[in-house]
Amino acid sequence: MTILNWITAPFRYQTLFLGFISQEIRGRYAGSIGGLLWSVITPLANMLIYVFVFSVVFKIRMKPIETGTDSFVLFLLSGLLPWIAFSEAVGSSASMFLGKAGLITKVAFPLEVVPLAGIMVTFVLNGVGFLAFLIYLAIEGYGHFAWLYLPVITLIFMIFTLGLVVLLASLSVFVRDIQQFITSALSLWMYLTPVLYPITMLSESLRILILINPMYPFIELYHEVLLKHTLPVDMLCYAAGYAIISFLTGVWFYSRSRNAFADVL
Numbered sequence: 399m400t401i402l403n404w405i406t407a408p409f410r411y412q413t414l415f416l417g418f419i420s421q422e423i424r425g426r427y428a429g430s431i432g433g434l435l436w437s438v439i440t441p442l443a444n445m446l447i448y449v450f451v452f453s454v455v456f457k458i459r460m461k462p463i464e465t466g467t468d469s470f471v472l473f474l475l476s477g478l479l480p481w482i483a484f485s486e487a488v489g490s491s492a493s494m495f496l497g498k499a500g501l502i503t504k505v506a507f508p509l510e511v512v513p514l515a516g517i518m519v520t521f522v523l524n525g526v527g528f529l530a531f532l533i534y535l536a537i538e539g540y541g542h543f544a545w546l547y548l549p550v551i552t553l554i555f556m557i558f559t560l561g562l563v564v565l566l567a568s569l570s571v572f573v574r575d576i577q578q579f580i581t582s583a584l585s586l587w588m589y590l591t592p593v594l595y596p597i598t599m600l601s602e603s604l605r606i607l608i609l610i611n612p613m614y615p616f617i618e619l620y621h622e623v624l625l626k627h628t629l630p631v632d633m634l635c636y637a638a639g640y641a642i643i644s645f646l647t648g649v650w651f652y653s654r655s656r657n658a659f660a661d662v663l
Contacts (some may be wrong), residue, residue, distance in 0.1 A: 399651045401649055403618055404510050404649060406507055407510040407511050408511065408518075409621075410508075411507075412510050414507060414508070414511050415515055416512055418512060418516075418563075419515045419518060422516060422519040423519055423657075426519075426523075430454055440503055445530065445534065447474065447526070448474060448475060449471050451655055452503040453608055458470035460596065461596075461598075464598045464624060465596050465621065465626075466621065466622075466624075466625030466627070467540070467625045467629070469538075472625065473534065473596070473625065475531055476531075476535075476621055476624045476625055477592065477617040477620055477621055478594075479524065479527060479528045480528070480552075480555065480616065480620050481588060481596075481613070481617065482500070482527075483520055483528075483559075484559050484613070485527075485584050485588070486557070487517055487520040487521070487559050487563055488559065488563060488566065488580060490516060490520070490580065491513070491562070491563040491564075491566040491567045491570070491580065492566060492567065492570040492577035493570070493577070494512055494513055494563065495509065495512065495568065495570065495571050495659065496571065496574075498512060503660050504658055509652075513560060513563050513564050516563070517556060517559060519648075521552070521559075532545070535624060540624065543627075544623050544629060545624070547623050547629045548623060548624075550634075551620065551623065551634070551637070553617070553635055554616075554634075554638050555616050555637070555639045557641040557642075558616065558640055558641035559644075560644075561591050561641070561644030561645035561646070561647060562644050562648060563648070564652050565647055565651050566580060566648060568651050568655050570634075571658075571659055572654070572655070572658075572662055587611075587613065590608065590611055591605070591611055591613045592614065592618065594643075597614075597618075612640045612644070615633045615634075615640065616640075617625065619633055619634065619637060646655075
């Protein structure tokens with residue numbers, strides 16, 4: 399029943415859900431003249447910087463047979479943009495419930511809508527940059543029908559992220575040092591994930607460590623679909639397995655600790 403609550407919460411509490419989404423967006427761009435325009439300008443500026451540095455200055459080249467492209471920039475961005483959405487969502491998880499302590503202790507409402515709204519805003523806003531990247535890829539000649547799999551991959555990725563966010567947000571209510579841990583862990587986690595390098599560059603012993611990394615199948619799926627135009631079913635199942643484990647773990651801990659939130663906050 400708890401899992402069903404999470405699935406149906408955005409629909410059963412639509413007004414509340416949309417209200418938190420609006421609040422989240424306003425909070426991000428409060429006092430900003432550009433407002434939502436920054437969600438377009440920032441990723442475009444970052445993409446131009448990456449293109450200039452790695453294509454013009456360093457001129458790093460990849461092996462197309464291994465990565466699907468000889469451009470390091472395209473390989474980097476196809477994995478980095480999903481990672482940014484993930485890290486931004488996880489990075490804000492510690493303050494997700496703590497930031498609404500006053501509301502939680504005074505008003506009874508379904509807390510499920512808080513992380514759901516936070517995940518939705520993060521992925522949608524970062525999706526603007528990802529869409530710009532897709533347009534750039536299409537111009538470069540990488541457009542393909544395999545891209546139709548992207549919504550499925552992204553949905554599974556969001557479920558994985560949601561589970562981790564719910565777990566960390568719930569744990570942060572009781573352990574306030576989680577934020578510092580998350581910041582350090584995300585930095586290390588990125589370098590242990592094949593975002594900046596293809597896994598073929600690693601030795602066999604190091605590859606084993608990368609293969610058990612929960613983020614590995616997600617980043618590789620984006621690489622495969624965007625650049626190689628293939629969808630490895632085994633890797634998709636691998637990613638779906640991690641998403642289910644993450645979601646069930648997060649929901650389980652939340653359901654066990656939810657009743658104590660008001661007392662601790």
